[in-house]
Amino acid sequence: MAEHIELPLCEGEPSAKSRGTIQEDNDSISSVTCTGENQSLLQNRYIEGHGDDDIDVLIEGKFDDLPPGKKYHIFIAHSALDGDQALQICKELESRFLLKCMYFDRDFTPAKRIDENIQHEMEKSVKVLLILSPDFLDSHWCDMEARLAVQMSFDRAFSLRIIPLILRDIDADKDLPPFLKPYVCIDARKEYDSVAKIHEAFYHSGVVDAAHQAELESKFAEDNRNQNGAHLLELEGKMMKSACFNASHFEFPDLTERDYSCMGSIEAQNQLERSIDVVNSSCLMRNYRIFKNGMFQYGISLLMSLLVAFLYITVGLSETFGSRDVNDMWNTHVNPGIFLLFISFPLIIFILRKFRNKLISLLRKSIWDRNLIYFDDTMCLVLLDVTDLGIPKLTTIRYDISACQEYTSLLLTKKSLVKQEVFDDIQFQARAKAMILRKLLEWNERGRLVNWQYMESGAYNRHNTWLRKSCVCQVLEKDIITRDVASRK
Structure with a gap:
């Protein structure tokens, strides 16, 4: 059975087995009584022990429910020197509170770049736990994780929130970087049950970050917008109805008042509007449903392959219509036609995708030409984002x-x-x-x-x-x- 691991406590504080319970709030999904007896029951029921040195693994399906599109409750960001304490926190969050944690030694994808792992797993997490220490503040990767978490917390598409935990040797007023100072931190040196406090902050976000979120956004949003590479605005293409294919093409809708506000200057607004006009009139967008990967593309390819095979067989049979040798007709025309069907299907898909890539390249070049007209005045770039082929996007970034x-x-x-x-x-x-x-x-x-x-x-x-x-x-x-x-x- 997994051993209950204690974080450092203040002198005179009670042990975990004598602590009280976490009270349920009206907005919480669930509450867990953390007395020693109930904790043991939870561990007996939900934990598979893999030795003292291994990360405990909860039985699949026994975590608390996650919002759609999320894989983890908490992304744990920590320095390498704080790995043991981070592992203790991960174990307790999963065993005591059934919160699935993203712990990089266990959950990062092998052979994938570290920054790609961080970005992907953070997008799949509900909240980010920053385990702050002097080593965290000195780490390049930790700094990147913290900045990315703050940036994503501004974007409503991710619904991400931050829980900062001071582990040791930090003065929040003096040592924290400016973008983290507005957050109220959990101080592990003062809390008798830091993990329970993290659990409380997870379900009742006002405990840590919600009360200061508006202040944080107003104070640092402009600073983030002024960074080169920062996203100013992201627009998604919408499927439009078509008489022939029923929602066969995509268009970017007219800009809203909020979009105009994000772009700021009149020149930047004109730059985005001209780029949208170029994209909406392009061959790629008018036939996007064919070019993107999916069942529609496979269906079109299959129909074209069947047509090619049918024409081959029909033309061949018409030339030998007077012949009564059925076996000869089958071997000469039908079998090659079936073979042509199987060959032409992947070939047509390959051609469609190569043609799509060429159209994407040409469209990016056309948008770039519009960017150059306004760039000296706006220092903004409108970019076509087809990373997710299912939904085309236009992203405006700043670059001075x-x-x-x-x-x-x-x-x-x-x-x-x-x-x-x-x-x-x-x-x-x-x-x-x-x-x-x-x-x-x-x-x-x-x-x-x-x-x-x-x-x-x-x-x-x-x-x-x-x-x-x-x-x-x-x-x-x-x-x-x-x-x-x-x-x-």
Whole structure:
């Protein structure tokens, strides 16, 4: 049986077996009595022990219910040095309170990038538990997890909330980064049952984060919007009725007052409107139901394959209509026609998907051309997001290249001095801007800009990028240095 593990307690505090119960609130889904006897009953009934050093696994289906689309109740973010304490918290949340936790040693997908694992599993979680310590604050990955959690908490599409827990050696007023200071933290050094407090915060979010959510959003929303790569607005395409195919195509609807407010300036609003016009009139959107993966695409491919096979067999039989040799007709025309059916079906699907990718590339290029018209004034980019082929999206991100342009121009100036080339500052600025736009275009064509969370992380945040990813001048600096070294050789 799994052993009940205690978190550090204050002196004189009672043990877990002598503690009281967690009272049920009107809005809570369930409450669990945490006396020693009932806790043992829960463990006997729901836990399969796998040794003292293993992570306890709850029997499938015995966790509390999860909202649709969610896989975990709590995503646990912690530093490597706090792994033992995080494991203790995970065990108690699952055994005592039946809350399914995302613990990275157990639940991350092998052979998948760490940042992709973090993004995917956090999206599938109801709340994020930040186990704060000096090591957490010094960790690059922990900082990324905390920033991503805060950013996703602003997005109503994720319905994510944050529960911060101070584990040790932190002054909340002095040590926490600005984006975490508005949150009320659970202090494990003062609570006699920190895990019960986490459970209380999970079901009664006002205990920790709801009371300060409005303050947090108003205080830091603008700061997040000013970060390069931050999402300003995300629009989803809607299926529209068609007389022929019954909802066969997608369109982006007219902008609402909230959408206009998110875009801010008139130029940015015009930029988005022109991009929507380009997308709605494209071949890709008019036939999107055919090009996206799904039963409709397979059905169209099957019909086309049947048509090809039918025509082949019909033409062959018509040429030998006077022949009475049935076996010869079957072997000469019917069998090859059936073989052609099986060959043409995957071939047609392959052609449709290659054609779809070409249309996506052309559409992204058309949207990019509209972006360049407004970019100098808006510093915004409208991007086509087809990561989820089921629903096409338009995502508007911010990217102010002015600081990167200055830095890249300085790099080019230093390089020209080494090579004794003569250019003025205006030419260097123009070359730097062209290099930056080419790199952004490359990222856009590869779908990286719209999936900013999967971009390469930088050792430091040079120019205020969202989630501390490498800014474009950091990437260009590597390219310039690499080319320079190669040219010297």
